[in-house]
Amino acid sequence: MTNTTGKCTAILLAAILMIACSAMPTQQSEPQAVPATAEPTAESIPQEEPADRLPAGFLLGMDVSSVVAEENSGVTYYNFDGEQQDLLQTLAENGINTIRVRVWNDPFDAEGRGFGGGNNDVATAIAIGKRATQFGMRLLVDFHYSDFWADPGKQKAPRAWEGMSVGEKAEAVYAFTKESLEAMRAAGIDVGMVQIGNETNGALCGETEWSRILPLMRAGSRAVREAYPDALVAVHFTNPEQGGAYAAYAKTLAAYDLDYDVFGSSYYPYWHGTLENLSAVLSEVAETYGKQVMVLETAYPFTDEDTDFFANTVGEGNFSVEGQAALVRSVIETIAYRTTNGIGVCYWEGAWITVGQSSRAENSALWETYGSGWASSCAAVYDPEDAGRYYGGSAVDNQAMFDADGRPLESLRVWNLACSEE
Numbered sequence: 139m140t141n142t143t144g145k146c147t148a149i150l151l152a153a154i155l156m157i158a159c160s161a162m163p164t165q166q167s168e169p170q171a172v173p174a175t176a177e178p179t180a181e182s183i184p185q186e187e188p189a190d191r192l193p194a195g196f197l198l199g200m201d202v203s204s205v206v207a208e209e210n211s212g213v214t215y216y217n218f219d220g221e222q223q224d225l226l227q228t229l230a231e232n233g234i235n236t237i238r239v240r241v242w243n244d245p246f247d248a249e250g251r252g253f254g255g256g257n258n259d260v261a262t263a264i265a266i267g268k269r270a271t272q273f274g275m276r277l278l279v280d281f282h283y284s285d286f287w288a289d290p291g292k293q294k295a296p297r298a299w300e301g302m303s304v305g306e307k308a309e310a311v312y313a314f315t316k317e318s319l320e321a322m323r324a325a326g327i328d329v330g331m332v333q334i335g336n337e338t339n340g341a342l343c344g345e346t347e348w349s350r351i352l353p354l355m356r357a358g359s360r361a362v363r364e365a366y367p368d369a370l371v372a373v374h375f376t377n378p379e380q381g382g383a384y385a386a387y388a389k390t391l392a393a394y395d396l397d398y399d400v401f402g403s404s405y406y407p408y409w410h411g412t413l414e415n416l417s418a419v420l421s422e423v424a425e426t427y428g429k430q431v432m433v434l435e436t437a438y439p440f441t442d443e444d445t446d447f448f449a450n451t452v453g454e455g456n457f458s459v460e461g462q463a464a465l466v467r468s469v470i471e472t473i474a475y476r477t478t479n480g481i482g483v484c485y486w487e488g489a490w491i492t493v494g495q496s497s498r499a500e501n502s503a504l505w506e507t508y509g510s511g512w513a514s515s516c517a518a519v520y521d522p523e524d525a526g527r528y529y530g531g532s533a534v535d536n537q538a539m540f541d542a543d544g545r546p547l548e549s550l551r552v553w554n555l556a557c558s559e560e
Protein backbone atom coordinates (compact mmCIF):
# COMPACT_ATOMS: atom_id res chain seq x y z
CA MET A 139 0.00 0.00 0.00
CA THR A 140 2.71 2.45 0.90
CA ASN A 141 4.32 2.22 -2.52
CA THR A 142 1.18 3.31 -4.31
CA THR A 143 -0.35 5.76 -1.86
CA GLY A 144 1.30 8.82 -3.33
CA LYS A 145 0.27 7.91 -6.84
CA CYS A 146 -3.30 7.16 -5.81
CA THR A 147 -3.54 10.39 -3.84
CA ALA A 148 -2.65 12.37 -6.91
CA ILE A 149 -5.25 10.46 -8.92
CA LEU A 150 -7.91 11.07 -6.32
CA LEU A 151 -7.21 14.77 -6.04
CA ALA A 152 -7.38 15.07 -9.81
CA ALA A 153 -10.68 13.22 -9.81
CA ILE A 154 -12.13 15.39 -7.06
CA LEU A 155 -11.06 18.48 -8.92
CA MET A 156 -12.76 17.25 -12.07
CA ILE A 157 -16.01 16.40 -10.39
CA ALA A 158 -16.05 19.80 -8.77
CA CYS A 159 -15.58 21.45 -12.15
CA SER A 160 -17.87 19.25 -14.21
CA ALA A 161 -21.60 19.08 -14.67
CA MET A 162 -23.61 15.83 -14.59
CA PRO A 163 -21.91 12.73 -15.95
CA THR A 164 -22.15 12.14 -19.66
CA GLN A 165 -24.02 9.24 -21.20
CA GLN A 166 -23.06 5.76 -20.05
CA SER A 167 -20.35 4.12 -22.05
CA GLU A 168 -18.82 0.69 -21.82
CA PRO A 169 -16.13 0.15 -19.21
CA GLN A 170 -12.70 0.50 -20.71
CA ALA A 171 -10.94 -2.83 -20.91
CA VAL A 172 -7.63 -2.96 -19.12
CA PRO A 173 -5.14 -5.80 -18.91
CA ALA A 174 -5.96 -8.20 -16.09
CA THR A 175 -2.53 -7.84 -14.57
CA ALA A 176 -2.29 -4.05 -14.78
CA GLU A 177 -1.45 -2.00 -11.72
CA PRO A 178 -3.89 0.87 -11.11
CA THR A 179 -2.04 3.71 -12.75
CA ALA A 180 -3.03 7.16 -13.86
CA GLU A 181 -3.22 5.82 -17.43
CA SER A 182 -5.51 2.88 -16.57
CA ILE A 183 -8.04 4.97 -14.64
CA PRO A 184 -10.49 6.81 -16.90
CA GLN A 185 -9.86 10.33 -15.72
CA GLU A 186 -11.59 12.07 -18.61
CA GLU A 187 -15.02 10.82 -17.60
CA PRO A 188 -14.57 9.86 -13.96
CA ALA A 189 -18.19 9.55 -12.92
CA ASP A 190 -19.90 7.37 -15.50
CA ARG A 191 -17.76 4.33 -16.09
CA LEU A 192 -19.16 1.70 -13.78
CA PRO A 193 -21.52 -0.96 -15.13
CA ALA A 194 -25.16 -0.04 -14.48
CA GLY A 195 -26.34 -1.53 -11.23
CA PHE A 196 -22.87 -1.86 -9.74
CA LEU A 197 -23.36 -2.20 -6.00
CA LEU A 198 -21.84 0.61 -3.94
CA GLY A 199 -22.54 -0.33 -0.35
CA MET A 200 -21.91 0.74 3.18
CA ASP A 201 -22.46 -1.21 6.36
CA VAL A 202 -23.90 1.11 9.02
CA SER A 203 -25.08 -1.54 11.47
CA SER A 204 -24.09 0.60 14.45
CA VAL A 205 -26.11 3.66 13.41
CA VAL A 206 -29.13 3.19 15.68
CA ALA A 207 -26.97 2.57 18.76
CA GLU A 208 -24.83 5.55 17.81
CA GLU A 209 -27.85 7.83 17.52
CA ASN A 210 -29.26 6.52 20.79
CA SER A 211 -25.92 7.47 22.36
CA GLY A 212 -26.34 11.05 21.17
CA VAL A 213 -24.29 10.96 17.96
CA THR A 214 -25.47 13.29 15.19
CA TYR A 215 -24.43 13.23 11.57
CA TYR A 216 -24.14 16.09 9.08
CA ASN A 217 -24.18 16.56 5.31
CA PHE A 218 -21.60 18.41 3.23
CA ASP A 219 -23.53 21.66 3.73
CA GLY A 220 -22.96 21.43 7.47
CA GLU A 221 -26.60 20.64 8.18
CA GLN A 222 -27.68 17.90 10.54
CA GLN A 223 -29.21 15.17 8.38
CA ASP A 224 -30.16 11.50 8.48
CA LEU A 225 -26.95 9.56 7.90
CA LEU A 226 -28.68 7.35 5.35
CA GLN A 227 -29.85 10.32 3.31
CA THR A 228 -26.30 11.66 3.26
CA LEU A 229 -25.01 8.29 2.09
CA ALA A 230 -27.65 8.09 -0.65
CA GLU A 231 -26.77 11.59 -1.82
CA ASN A 232 -23.15 10.54 -2.04
CA GLY A 233 -23.59 7.54 -4.31
CA ILE A 234 -24.23 4.70 -1.88
CA ASN A 235 -26.98 2.48 -3.32
CA THR A 236 -26.95 -0.39 -0.82
CA ILE A 237 -26.95 -0.46 2.97
CA ARG A 238 -25.54 -3.55 4.66
CA VAL A 239 -26.69 -4.61 8.10
CA ARG A 240 -25.67 -7.57 10.27
CA VAL A 241 -28.28 -9.63 12.05
CA TRP A 242 -27.71 -11.54 15.28
CA ASN A 243 -30.38 -13.86 16.58
CA ASP A 244 -30.53 -12.65 20.18
CA PRO A 245 -27.78 -10.24 21.29
CA PHE A 246 -29.27 -9.65 24.75
CA ASP A 247 -28.85 -11.22 28.17
CA ALA A 248 -31.64 -12.61 30.35
CA GLU A 249 -32.36 -9.12 31.69
CA GLY A 250 -32.64 -7.68 28.20
CA ARG A 251 -29.30 -5.86 28.32
CA GLY A 252 -27.60 -5.64 24.94
CA PHE A 253 -24.30 -7.28 24.05
CA GLY A 254 -23.25 -4.14 22.14
CA GLY A 255 -21.83 -3.91 18.65
CA GLY A 256 -25.07 -2.10 17.78
CA ASN A 257 -27.31 -4.70 19.47
CA ASN A 258 -28.14 -5.76 15.92
CA ASP A 259 -31.18 -8.01 16.15
CA VAL A 260 -33.87 -8.34 13.47
CA ALA A 261 -35.78 -5.32 14.80
CA THR A 262 -32.68 -3.15 14.44
CA ALA A 263 -32.13 -4.42 10.91
CA ILE A 264 -35.72 -3.53 10.07
CA ALA A 265 -35.34 -0.02 11.52
CA ILE A 266 -32.23 0.55 9.40
CA GLY A 267 -33.72 -1.16 6.37
CA LYS A 268 -36.79 1.07 6.37
CA ARG A 269 -34.57 4.14 6.31
CA ALA A 270 -32.48 2.67 3.49
CA THR A 271 -35.63 2.01 1.48
CA GLN A 272 -36.95 5.50 2.25
CA PHE A 273 -33.88 7.00 0.60
CA GLY A 274 -33.95 4.68 -2.40
CA MET A 275 -31.25 2.24 -1.35
CA ARG A 276 -31.43 -1.54 -1.20
CA LEU A 277 -30.66 -3.60 1.90
CA LEU A 278 -27.94 -6.25 2.12
CA VAL A 279 -28.82 -8.52 5.02
CA ASP A 280 -25.87 -10.21 6.72
CA PHE A 281 -27.05 -13.16 8.83
CA HIS A 282 -24.36 -14.28 11.28
CA TYR A 283 -26.51 -17.15 12.64
CA SER A 284 -25.09 -16.39 16.06
CA ASP A 285 -26.04 -14.25 19.06
CA PHE A 286 -22.96 -12.05 18.55
CA TRP A 287 -19.96 -11.53 16.29
CA ALA A 288 -19.20 -14.35 13.84
CA ASP A 289 -15.86 -14.37 12.02
CA PRO A 290 -13.13 -16.94 11.30
CA GLY A 291 -12.26 -17.02 15.00
CA LYS A 292 -15.82 -17.50 16.27
CA GLN A 293 -18.86 -19.17 14.75
CA LYS A 294 -20.88 -19.93 17.83
CA ALA A 295 -24.47 -21.11 17.51
CA PRO A 296 -27.23 -18.99 19.03
CA ARG A 297 -27.95 -20.02 22.62
CA ALA A 298 -31.43 -21.16 21.62
CA TRP A 299 -29.93 -23.63 19.14
CA GLU A 300 -27.30 -25.19 21.40
CA GLY A 301 -27.52 -28.96 21.58
CA MET A 302 -29.49 -29.27 18.36
CA SER A 303 -28.61 -31.89 15.76
CA VAL A 304 -27.53 -30.63 12.36
CA GLY A 305 -30.96 -31.42 10.98
CA GLU A 306 -32.67 -29.49 13.75
CA LYS A 307 -30.26 -26.61 13.33
CA ALA A 308 -30.94 -26.51 9.60
CA GLU A 309 -34.65 -26.22 10.29
CA ALA A 310 -33.88 -23.43 12.77
CA VAL A 311 -31.74 -21.60 10.19
CA TYR A 312 -34.53 -21.94 7.65
CA ALA A 313 -37.22 -20.71 10.03
CA PHE A 314 -35.17 -17.82 11.40
CA THR A 315 -34.10 -16.67 7.93
CA LYS A 316 -37.59 -16.91 6.51
CA GLU A 317 -39.32 -15.22 9.44
CA SER A 318 -36.75 -12.42 9.54
CA LEU A 319 -37.04 -11.75 5.82
CA GLU A 320 -40.82 -11.95 5.86
CA ALA A 321 -40.83 -9.31 8.59
CA MET A 322 -38.61 -7.14 6.40
CA ARG A 323 -40.93 -7.66 3.45
CA ALA A 324 -43.93 -6.73 5.61
CA ALA A 325 -42.07 -3.52 6.55
CA GLY A 326 -41.71 -2.66 2.86
CA ILE A 327 -37.94 -3.08 2.79
CA ASP A 328 -36.17 -3.52 -0.54
CA VAL A 329 -33.81 -6.41 0.16
CA GLY A 330 -31.37 -6.90 -2.69
CA MET A 331 -28.99 -9.49 -1.27
CA VAL A 332 -28.82 -11.85 1.68
CA GLN A 333 -25.70 -13.39 3.20
CA ILE A 334 -26.13 -16.88 4.63
CA GLY A 335 -23.30 -16.49 7.13
CA ASN A 336 -20.48 -14.06 7.83
CA GLU A 337 -16.83 -14.87 7.07
CA THR A 338 -17.58 -18.59 7.15
CA ASN A 339 -14.04 -19.91 6.65
CA GLY A 340 -14.76 -23.51 7.46
CA ALA A 341 -17.15 -22.89 10.33
CA LEU A 342 -20.74 -21.78 10.78
CA CYS A 343 -23.18 -21.85 13.64
CA GLY A 344 -20.95 -24.00 15.84
CA GLU A 345 -20.23 -26.55 13.08
CA THR A 346 -16.73 -27.04 11.69
CA GLU A 347 -17.15 -29.78 9.09
CA TRP A 348 -18.40 -28.97 5.62
CA SER A 349 -20.73 -31.97 5.67
CA ARG A 350 -22.44 -30.31 8.63
CA ILE A 351 -22.08 -26.67 7.49
CA LEU A 352 -23.60 -27.14 4.04
CA PRO A 353 -27.02 -28.32 5.24
CA LEU A 354 -27.25 -25.08 7.21
CA MET A 355 -26.27 -22.97 4.22
CA ARG A 356 -28.72 -24.82 2.01
CA ALA A 357 -31.48 -24.14 4.53
CA GLY A 358 -30.63 -20.43 4.60
CA SER A 359 -30.53 -20.25 0.81
CA ARG A 360 -33.90 -21.98 0.49
CA ALA A 361 -35.48 -19.49 2.89
CA VAL A 362 -34.08 -16.52 0.93
CA ARG A 363 -35.41 -17.91 -2.36
CA GLU A 364 -38.87 -18.25 -0.86
CA ALA A 365 -39.01 -14.95 1.05
CA TYR A 366 -37.30 -12.68 -1.49
CA PRO A 367 -37.17 -14.46 -4.87
CA ASP A 368 -35.52 -11.44 -6.49
CA ALA A 369 -32.74 -11.14 -3.92
CA LEU A 370 -29.28 -12.55 -4.52
CA VAL A 371 -27.97 -15.23 -2.17
CA ALA A 372 -24.41 -14.55 -1.05
CA VAL A 373 -21.75 -16.58 0.71
CA HIS A 374 -19.00 -14.70 2.52
CA PHE A 375 -15.40 -15.68 3.12
CA THR A 376 -12.24 -13.87 4.15
CA ASN A 377 -8.46 -14.17 3.86
CA PRO A 378 -8.22 -14.06 0.07
CA GLU A 379 -4.45 -13.96 0.55
CA GLN A 380 -4.40 -17.61 1.65
CA GLY A 381 -3.30 -19.50 -1.44
CA GLY A 382 -5.94 -21.79 -2.89
CA ALA A 383 -8.45 -21.20 -0.11
CA TYR A 384 -11.17 -19.56 -2.21
CA ALA A 385 -10.88 -22.16 -4.94
CA ALA A 386 -11.27 -24.86 -2.30
CA TYR A 387 -14.29 -23.20 -0.69
CA ALA A 388 -16.01 -22.76 -4.04
CA LYS A 389 -15.27 -26.36 -5.00
CA THR A 390 -16.80 -27.56 -1.75
CA LEU A 391 -19.92 -25.44 -2.23
CA ALA A 392 -20.30 -26.87 -5.73
CA ALA A 393 -19.74 -30.43 -4.50
CA TYR A 394 -22.61 -29.99 -2.09
CA ASP A 395 -24.68 -28.26 -4.78
CA LEU A 396 -25.33 -25.11 -2.79
CA ASP A 397 -27.74 -22.73 -4.51
CA TYR A 398 -26.10 -19.29 -4.36
CA ASP A 399 -25.39 -16.32 -6.63
CA VAL A 400 -22.57 -14.29 -5.11
CA PHE A 401 -19.19 -15.37 -3.75
CA GLY A 402 -18.20 -12.45 -1.52
CA SER A 403 -14.96 -11.58 0.21
CA SER A 404 -13.72 -9.29 2.92
CA TYR A 405 -10.77 -7.17 1.82
CA TYR A 406 -8.86 -5.24 4.44
CA PRO A 407 -5.72 -4.18 2.61
CA TYR A 408 -3.51 -4.16 5.70
CA TRP A 409 -4.22 -7.89 6.19
CA HIS A 410 -5.47 -9.40 2.96
CA GLY A 411 -2.78 -9.17 0.33
CA THR A 412 -2.77 -7.30 -2.94
CA LEU A 413 -5.67 -6.20 -5.09
CA GLU A 414 -4.15 -8.20 -7.92
CA ASN A 415 -4.42 -11.35 -5.85
CA LEU A 416 -7.96 -10.50 -4.78
CA SER A 417 -8.96 -10.05 -8.40
CA ALA A 418 -7.30 -13.32 -9.39
CA VAL A 419 -8.86 -15.51 -6.72
CA LEU A 420 -12.36 -14.05 -7.19
CA SER A 421 -12.11 -14.25 -10.99
CA GLU A 422 -11.14 -17.91 -10.73
CA VAL A 423 -14.31 -18.65 -8.73
CA ALA A 424 -16.43 -16.58 -11.11
CA GLU A 425 -15.05 -18.30 -14.20
CA THR A 426 -15.06 -21.84 -12.83
CA TYR A 427 -18.52 -21.83 -11.32
CA GLY A 428 -20.34 -19.01 -13.14
CA LYS A 429 -20.82 -16.97 -9.98
CA GLN A 430 -20.92 -13.25 -9.35
CA VAL A 431 -18.26 -11.95 -6.98
CA MET A 432 -17.82 -8.86 -4.84
CA VAL A 433 -16.13 -7.28 -1.84
CA LEU A 434 -18.61 -7.48 1.02
CA GLU A 435 -16.37 -5.63 3.49
CA THR A 436 -13.50 -3.22 3.10
CA ALA A 437 -12.23 -0.27 5.12
CA TYR A 438 -9.13 1.85 5.53
CA PRO A 439 -7.97 4.46 8.07
CA PHE A 440 -7.92 8.18 7.40
CA THR A 441 -5.86 8.86 10.54
CA ASP A 442 -3.85 7.02 13.15
CA GLU A 443 -5.64 8.91 15.92
CA ASP A 444 -8.18 7.30 18.19
CA THR A 445 -11.04 9.54 19.26
CA ASP A 446 -13.18 7.37 21.55
CA PHE A 447 -10.62 6.26 24.18
CA PHE A 448 -10.75 2.64 22.95
CA ALA A 449 -7.76 1.50 20.93
CA ASN A 450 -8.25 1.03 17.22
CA THR A 451 -7.58 -2.18 15.31
CA VAL A 452 -5.22 -0.40 12.93
CA GLY A 453 -3.55 2.35 14.91
CA GLU A 454 -0.27 3.18 13.30
CA GLY A 455 0.49 4.18 9.76
CA ASN A 456 0.87 7.01 7.31
CA PHE A 457 -2.87 7.52 6.86
CA SER A 458 -4.84 10.37 5.32
CA VAL A 459 -8.30 11.21 4.03
CA GLU A 460 -6.89 11.13 0.51
CA GLY A 461 -5.35 7.72 1.12
CA GLN A 462 -8.67 6.37 2.36
CA ALA A 463 -10.49 7.61 -0.73
CA ALA A 464 -7.77 6.27 -2.99
CA LEU A 465 -8.08 2.83 -1.41
CA VAL A 466 -11.83 2.74 -1.93
CA ARG A 467 -11.45 3.84 -5.51
CA SER A 468 -8.81 1.19 -6.16
CA VAL A 469 -11.01 -1.55 -4.72
CA ILE A 470 -13.99 -0.40 -6.81
CA GLU A 471 -11.91 -0.31 -9.98
CA THR A 472 -10.39 -3.71 -9.26
CA ILE A 473 -13.78 -5.35 -8.86
CA ALA A 474 -15.48 -3.43 -11.68
CA TYR A 475 -12.79 -3.62 -14.38
CA ARG A 476 -10.26 -6.28 -13.46
CA THR A 477 -12.40 -9.03 -11.93
CA THR A 478 -14.68 -11.43 -13.82
CA ASN A 479 -18.35 -10.93 -12.89
CA GLY A 480 -17.47 -8.32 -10.25
CA ILE A 481 -20.70 -6.72 -9.10
CA GLY A 482 -19.92 -4.48 -6.16
CA VAL A 483 -17.99 -3.14 -3.19
CA CYS A 484 -19.31 -2.57 0.29
CA TYR A 485 -17.55 -0.49 2.94
CA TRP A 486 -17.66 -1.73 6.53
CA GLU A 487 -19.00 0.45 9.36
CA GLY A 488 -18.24 3.77 7.72
CA ALA A 489 -19.97 5.80 10.43
CA TRP A 490 -18.95 4.08 13.67
CA ILE A 491 -17.52 7.20 15.28
CA THR A 492 -16.96 8.21 18.90
CA VAL A 493 -20.02 8.71 21.07
CA GLY A 494 -18.34 11.49 23.07
CA GLN A 495 -15.09 13.35 23.38
CA SER A 496 -14.68 13.95 27.11
CA SER A 497 -13.51 10.75 28.69
CA ARG A 498 -13.48 6.99 28.47
CA ALA A 499 -15.74 6.82 31.52
CA GLU A 500 -18.46 8.91 29.88
CA ASN A 501 -18.21 6.95 26.64
CA SER A 502 -18.21 3.65 28.49
CA ALA A 503 -21.52 4.51 30.15
CA LEU A 504 -23.04 5.08 26.70
CA TRP A 505 -21.52 1.90 25.23
CA GLU A 506 -22.94 -0.10 28.11
CA THR A 507 -26.39 1.49 27.96
CA TYR A 508 -26.96 1.70 24.21
CA GLY A 509 -24.66 -0.94 22.73
CA SER A 510 -22.62 1.57 20.72
CA GLY A 511 -19.26 -0.03 21.50
CA TRP A 512 -18.00 -3.26 19.94
CA ALA A 513 -19.15 -5.18 23.04
CA SER A 514 -20.66 -4.46 26.42
CA SER A 515 -19.84 -6.21 29.67
CA CYS A 516 -23.17 -8.06 29.33
CA ALA A 517 -21.76 -10.05 26.39
CA ALA A 518 -19.72 -12.05 28.91
CA VAL A 519 -22.61 -14.47 29.28
CA TYR A 520 -22.14 -15.51 25.64
CA ASP A 521 -18.51 -14.71 24.84
CA PRO A 522 -16.61 -14.67 28.13
CA GLU A 523 -13.09 -15.05 26.73
CA ASP A 524 -13.14 -12.14 24.30
CA ALA A 525 -16.08 -9.74 24.72
CA GLY A 526 -16.29 -10.50 28.41
CA ARG A 527 -12.70 -9.41 28.94
CA TYR A 528 -12.07 -6.76 26.30
CA TYR A 529 -15.46 -5.07 25.91
CA GLY A 530 -15.42 -1.38 25.03
CA GLY A 531 -15.91 1.11 22.20
CA SER A 532 -15.25 1.39 18.48
CA ALA A 533 -12.01 -0.06 17.18
CA VAL A 534 -12.63 1.48 13.76
CA ASP A 535 -13.50 5.12 14.41
CA ASN A 536 -10.36 6.01 12.44
CA GLN A 537 -11.71 4.02 9.46
CA ALA A 538 -15.05 5.84 9.32
CA MET A 539 -15.81 8.25 6.49
CA PHE A 540 -17.06 10.79 9.04
CA ASP A 541 -15.01 12.71 11.58
CA ALA A 542 -15.47 12.64 15.36
CA ASP A 543 -18.14 15.34 15.09
CA GLY A 544 -20.20 13.37 12.56
CA ARG A 545 -19.19 15.51 9.59
CA PRO A 546 -18.47 13.74 6.30
CA LEU A 547 -14.84 13.49 5.23
CA GLU A 548 -13.92 14.56 1.71
CA SER A 549 -13.27 10.86 1.03
CA LEU A 550 -17.02 10.20 1.12
CA ARG A 551 -17.19 11.89 -2.29
CA VAL A 552 -15.36 8.92 -3.82
CA TRP A 553 -18.60 6.93 -4.22
CA ASN A 554 -20.23 9.56 -6.41
CA LEU A 555 -17.03 9.83 -8.40
CA ALA A 556 -17.41 6.16 -9.22
CA CYS A 557 -21.19 6.24 -9.55
CA SER A 558 -22.87 4.63 -12.53
CA GLU A 559 -25.69 6.09 -14.53
CA GLU A 560 -29.02 4.35 -14.41
Ligand code: CA
Nearest residue numbers: 448449532533
Ligand atom coordinates in the same frame (compact mmCIF):
# COMPACT_ATOMS: atom_id res chain seq x y z
CA1 CA B 1 -11.39 3.77 18.93
